[in-house]
Amino acid sequence: MNPVLVLGGGPAGLSAAAELAALGAPTLLVERESYLGGNPQRWHYSLLAPDLRPAQEVMGPLLSRVENHPSIERRLSTSVVRAELRPKGYQVVLKTQDSTETRDVSAVVLATGFDHFDSRRKYEYGYGRYPDVLDFKEVEQMLHEDRVVRPSDGKPPRRIAWILCVGSRDVQVGNPWCCRMGCVVSIKQAVEVRQRHPEIDAYVYYMDIRTYGLWEDLYWKSMQEYGVKFVRGRIGAVTLAEGGSRLIATGEDTILSRPTEVPFDMIVLASGMEPGTGTKEAATLFGVPVGPEGFLTPRVSDLNPVDSGLPGLFFAGAATGPKAIPDAVTEGMGAALRAFQYARL
Ligand code: SF4
Numbered sequence: 351m352n353p354v355l356v357l358g359g360g361p362a363g364l365s366a367a368a369e370l371a372a373l374g375a376p377t378l379l380v381e382r383e384s385y386l387g388g389n390p391q392r393w394h395y396s397l398l399a400p401d402l403r404p405a406q407e408v409m410g411p412l413l414s415r416v417e418n419h420p421s422i423e424r425r426l427s428t429s430v431v432r433a434e435l436r437p438k439g440y441q442v443v444l445k446t447q448d449s450t451e452t453r454d455v456s457a458v459v460l461a462t463g464f465d466h467f468d469s470r471r472k473y474e475y476g477y478g479r480y481p482d483v484l485d486f487k488e489v490e491q492m493l494h495e496d497r498v499v500r501p502s503d504g505k506p507p508r509r510i511a512w513i514l515c516v517g518s519r520d521v522q523v524g525n526p527w528c529c530r531m532g533c534v535v536s537i538k539q540a541v542e543v544r545q546r547h548p549e550i551d552a553y554v555y556y557m558d559i560r561t562y563g564l565w566e567d568l569y570w571k572s573m574q575e576y577g578v579k580f581v582r583g584r585i586g587a588v589t590l591a592e593g594g595s596r597l598i599a600t601g602e603d604t605i606l607s608r609p610t611e612v613p614f615d616m617i618v619l620a621s622g623m624e625p626g627t628g629t630k631e632a633a634t635l636f637g638v639p640v641g642p643e644g645f646l647t648p649r650v651s652d653l654n655p656v657d658s659g660l661p662g663l664f665f666a667g668a669a670t671g672p673k674a675i676p677d678a679v680t681e682g683m684g685a686a687l688r689a690f691q692y693a694r695l
Pocket residue numbers: 514515516518519527528529530531532533534558559560620622
């Protein structure tokens with residue numbers, strides 16, 4: 351049996367590869383970056399919502415299942431640059447910096463993931479211009495290193511604000527969808543900051559809070575146990591205060607229906623999820639339909655999110671839309687089973 355190709359080494363791809371190997375299928379795991387683990391690894395995620403478990407505790411076992419399995423051939427810093435449908439499976443061309451190689455594979459799992467929205471596109475928030483405006487992947491790194499300080503002067507902040515829905519639910523930037531994770535990750539970060547530094551005030555500016563299912567619990571805990579303050583409103587702009595040492599968030603408090611202008615030491619933007627570069631490339635290479643948002647479109651998305659409807663091609667994780675890590679891992683397992691069935695027929 352030719353190997354099953356898993357494209358993408360984030361949580362969904364790792365899960366698919368581990369499952370395929372457990373089923374006894376030879377597996378070819380291709381990742382364009384030089385490491386496995388996807389965005390959680392790239393941005394050094396700290397604790398995961400809602401249980402506040404270290405990301406390493408979740409990702410570590412998944413990584414070691416893949417790294418230690420003899421049936422999984424791992425190809426890092428490698429891209430697929432051509433794909434052709436064959437009577438059974440695909441023929442693909444793999445490319446590294448200095449080589450190309452043609453391989454036959456019996457089925458394909460696309461687990462090409464997402465990219466964080468580039469917050470510089472929301473110019474009015476000053477990301478990239480003001481060092482103390484961060485987006486939440488950078489705060490993950492700070493929390494991971496247990497060093498919450500203002501990048502401008504290395505001093506601990508006294509007041510931090512999180513602005514939700516940056517690059518999501520925003521038709522002006524072409525992203526009308528909800529990122530699904532921005533609320534809960536921001537709340538989780540505010541809780542982490544308050545746990546470690548109760549002297550720091552944490553404010554969250556929101557349109558609505560969307561912490562679906564059991565994750566709502568963390569929202570209530572953040573207020574009742576950790577004193578995180580929530581303000582329903584829209585921040586229209588972030589500017590530097592006179593003297594340049596603080597930031598001013600200007601907007602509207604939509605509960606009080608009045609303008610608001612509040613100083614902060616640090617502002618965190620909850621940047622949304624967009625289709626990853628690899629997802630866009632895979633759509634073209636494999637001729638997969640994409641929705642208006644650019645994510646891959648399953649044949650029957652509300653019944654079966656892993657079947658593409660094309661022969662031998664399956665989806666997993668955030669390649670089809672914003673997704674939490676547990677959902678991505680579960681889809682990785684589902685896609686692996688469907689790919690295995692197809693490859694064995
Ligand atoms: S999950 Fe929250 S932050 Fe993200 S777009 Fe939806 S409402 Fe906004």
